Amino acid sequence: MTVDVSASSVNEAVRDYYSRVLSSSKDLQTSACCSAEAPPPHIAAALARVHDEVKDRFYGCGSPIPAALEGSTVLDLGCGSGRDAYVLAQLVGPTGRVIGVDMTEEQLAVARRHQGWHARRFGYANTDFRHGYIEDLATAGVPDASVDLVVSNCVVNLSPDKPRVFAEIFRVLKPGGELYFSDVFADRRIPAALLDDPVLVGECLAGALYTEDFRRLMADSGCADARTVATASIALGSPDIERKIGFAAFTSRTVRAFKLELEDRCEDFGQVAVYRGTLAEHPHAFDLDDHHRFHTRRPMLVCGNTADMLSATRYAAHFTVTGDQSTHFGPFPCAPVGTAASVDDSGAACC
Ligand SMILES: C[S@@+](CC[C@H](N)C(=O)[O-])C[C@H]1O[C@@H](n2cnc3c(N)ncnc32)[C@H](O)[C@@H]1O
Known part of the structure; x- marks a missing residue:
């Protein structure tokens, strides 16, 4: 079934934020969409081979890059300018491939502009950046049971329809495939009055996943046992944002879940x-x-x-x-x- 998610006001606000409001990671008002952790050496080495313009427009909150990737087909949901996709492209190697899906053309344009540059650097071309919605991966051309690994970095919180996102993830994963994602979580449900605030949405706070609702959502999506890999607290930093939403505690988490009967x-x-x-x-x-x-x-x-x-x-x-x-x-x-x-x-x- 195809759903017109492009009309959602939340999607509109998010697209505006990541195309018009922000032009680099330095424009973010909080550290929510901004990973502070030093990457492990093999990821640092891969990052050093990624184009600077791609890295300048990185808005992730973690490092959703698991082990054992060689030859894998990876799907990056909300790939943005492609930083993680280009790291993953090196780790899956020439026999693997990385598909990035994003709804913001300006972000995709940065990712696509440097495809040739990265292919020459790596010695092979294995990335494919597609315009689309993470709630409707079928329209983005991702078939059932076709992906070994789904990753995402600070994107699911931005979706107005999270159950559809997880339904799509478990549709496209092969049996035994893995979801490995980093996102912003909250210690409570965010009040309805704040859910449409464009800055709180864009900064990945208003849509943050309340941990217990996330557990329920995963169970409803067919995953009874999702595992937290890493958790880091988020300091809001901005006095304005603190005043609006400082009653909640936010964390950046990396979570893994498998398409298995558990x-x-x-x-x-x-x-x-x-x-x-x-x-x-x-x-x-x-x-x-x-x-x-x-x-x-x-x-x-x-x-x-x-x-x-x-x-x-x-x-x-x-x-x-x-x-x-x-x-x-x-x-x-x-x-x-x-x-x-x-x-x-x-x-x-x-x-
Ligand atoms: C916080 S940025 C993270 C980008 C990228 N993952 C990174 O680490 O730099 C969020 C990205 O998700 C995309 N996005 C948000 N909601 C989306 C949706 N429903 N469908 C597709 N892309 C979406 C935005 O366009 C934006 O590029």
Whole structure:
């Protein structure tokens, strides 16, 4: 079904913000759409090979670039001027490809202007920038089950129809495919009176995902177990914006979710996972999320969901997972970072 999302007033305000109001990252009023974290060395090296004009118009809030990318087909939702797309283009290599979708022609024009430059630099051309809406990827020409990885950097919060965005993501992902995205989250629902404020919308605050509603939305979209990889607090900085919306606490989060049939609680089937240390950028340990660090060659008990994430996805080549789910041993002790039951580094428990 095709939906006319171009008529949405929120989309209009966002398009105006990213075409007319902002001309570089320096024009942003807060740090919400502006990643402060230093990238890991392999991403820093790839970034050094991206054109300066592309980098000047970067408005992301995180680093949605996972491991094990070679040969993958990647879709970047709200690719903007293409910074992440050009980093990913290097990591997927000549046998992979990166499709960027964005609704703002001015941003796409920057991305497209430098396609030839990047192709000459990399030695191959594997990027494709398309005008379109993340709520309607079919019209942007993305077929069912055609993508290994969907990434997005500070875009989902800007959508007036988030359930459609997640429905489209899980439609286009291949079975076992991954969604890995960074976005702005809030610790509460933002009052309706602020949802149309063009600056709060454009700065990625008004549409920020309330964490509990996000969990519900993912469950409704068919993903019962999305994992937070990283969280950083956002300082609003601007006194005007602080006055309007400073009652809420905002975080930038990177989240991963898989197109897999998972359970809504972690269950114990006695399964064990061992990371082989075979990802070049992660020789000593691999972090699945903020409470699962797999040390190379160290066996770790895992719940059924984690076992599936490591054995039925592109990470399978890098893990040995033993056991199956024929015998159930009860609920798996499961808690994220900072809670009493969270995993220590001992390798004795997971989840
Ligand atoms: C905060 S910027 C981030 C751009 C890019 N991901 C980056 O990291 O530089 C948001 C981008 O999402 C695009 N966008 C927002 N809502 C969209 C929608 N519903 N469909 C397609 N693109 C959208 C905007 O045009 C803008 O380029």
